[in-house]
Amino acid sequence: MRIDAHQHYWCITRGDYDWITSAIPELYRDFVPSDLIPSLDRHHIDGSIVIQAAPTVEETEYLLSFAGEEESILGVVGWLDIGAENWSKHYHQYRQHYKFKGLRIALQEMEHPEDVLEGQSLRTLQMLAEDRLPLDLLLLPHQLHVAIKLIQAVPGLHAVIDHLAKPNIAAGSWEPWRSEISHISQYPNIYCKLSGMVTEAQHQAWTVDEFEPYITHVLQCFGPDRVMFGSDWPVCLRSASYDEVVNVLQHGIPPHWGDEERSKLFGRNAALFYRLETTHSREGGR
Numbered sequence: 001m002r003i004d005a006h007q008h009y010w011c012i013t014r015g016d017y018d019w020i021t022s023a024i025p026e027l028y029r030d031f032v033p034s035d036l037i038p039s040l041d042r043h044h045i046d047g048s049i050v051i052q053a054a055p056t057v058e059e060t061e062y063l064l065s066f067a068g069e070e071e072s073i074l075g076v077v078g079w080l081d082i083g084a085e086n087w088s089k090h091y092h093q094y095r096q097h098y099k100f101k102g103l104r105i106a107l108q109e110m111e112h113p114e115d116v117l118e119g120q121s122l123r124t125l126q127m128l129a130e131d132r133l134p135l136d137l138l139l140l141p142h143q144l145h146v147a148i149k150l151i152q153a154v155p156g157l158h159a160v161i162d163h164l165a166k167p168n169i170a171a172g173s174w175e176p177w178r179s180e181i182s183h184i185s186q187y188p189n190i191y192c193k194l195s196g197m198v199t200e201a202q203h204q205a206w207t208v209d210e211f212e213p214y215i216t217h218v219l220q221c222f223g224p225d226r227v228m229f230g231s232d233w234p235v236c237l238r239s240a241s242y243d244e245v246v247n248v249l250q251h252g253i254p255p256h257w258g259d260e261e262r263s264k265l266f267g268r269n270a271a272l273f274y275r276l277e278t279t280h281s282r283e284g285g286r
Helices: 033-042 057-067 087-095 113-117 119-130 141-153 177-184 212-222 242-252 259-273
Strands: 003-007 047-051 073-078 100-106 135-138 159-161 190-194 227-229
Touching (some): 003 227, 003 259, 033 047, 057 073, 057 087, 087 119, 141 177, 190 259, 212 227, 212 242
Parallel strands (some): 047 073, 073 100, 190 227
8 A cells, every 4th residue: 555644634613723823824724635635646645644733632533533434544643631640531432443543742842841751641651552552753853852761761662753853954954853863763663754844944945955865864764664654734735735745755765765665665664553454445546
């Protein structure tokens, strides 16, 4: 299967999305599967993993509510307040849905990211690790050291770094991102998504060559078995079209990578990481 391992849907009128305002006209509208499917078909992508975009149980329930009826949605990664005493109530509700595939932890949104290393949050993550639940980690380069401490505190964590941990591509920033990505890649349970790059570059004014050093570094660190393609659509529309996002990654893939490595990057790794049970191709994709 070919899989887009990172994209979003939302309904603005639901009121969950405080970060999406009329000041961002590219994003300030509803986005539903019918908007994305033409792009999936054009790139022969069978389906996608839908990632939460709001820190609410209600949004996760909303995504799950239509995921069961939409064949192109292969899985949903939701949200949970891991520091709440009643976290398990919502977790067990989510797990009843066959397309619930994981949770996202947004260190980026936390005033004190180190809080995940303490109290109920740490106990919750330890229990999720025992369940081998896939976790997406959304964080910034200066927070990678927190992720490293978390992985050390919870050795069984089955996690993926979203968006390469958001290096500042527009400024050409390299450290501490480079060295800490190298460090975190040494933990075999940790994957990395090649997603979200275009919005870290100068919007609508980037060149494909700007991304190549970052792509090369991630592929060298994580190898072909622990990387995934993600479009970050529709957030990517602030800086690039779906087609351009695919082209950026294709341009950065080493020329010696063959069909085997490319098939892992564009789907097989995501299917394994998220434990997707479906093996058939969606009509219109392949």
